[in-house]
Amino acid sequence: MQPRARATGRFETPHASRYLQQLCKHFAHKLEVRYDDTSGEVALPTGPCRLTAGDGCLIAEVAAEDETGLERARAIIDSHLARFAFRESFRNMSWS
Template sequence: MLTDQGLFETPNASKYLQQLCKHFAHKVAVEHDGNRGTIALGMGPATLRATENTLTAEVTAPDAADLAEARDIIDRHLIRFAFREEFEAMDWQSNAA
């Protein structure tokens, strides 16, 4: 499995984490509280964490194409939720060698 981590510096990290989790809970299994969430995306889990000023996402998938799709899913939804901050994409870092 491959893993990428994304970072979004925002004072609304907990709000966006909860919005993402509540949105996906209508479609897939989700566990969350105000500071941590796990979304069972089709290609693998997405784990979200919120601090006072940072939202992080860790996405896991079996191959590079699915990993790119998982990143895109998170980014597309955050674009809708964080439009007031002119969000475009998380700062993604790959753990792949």
């Protein structure tokens, strides 16, 4: 599968590394995952997801075969972050 659609999401948070690690540990129960404190790669069913924790923000880059898959990938990341970042009243990443 060669991804054709891509999106980048941004979440401003002082806890970027913590959320990156939580996401990766969670996904590792069912998916192929590699990560450290500042970066991670998750083999989502829709396509690859790359996570980066920087100073004050978490970046997620997702890819999929088409727009439907891309929407699903964004929803997967958003829904899991909503559970992990509830104390910050997280709703959705800023996707572009």
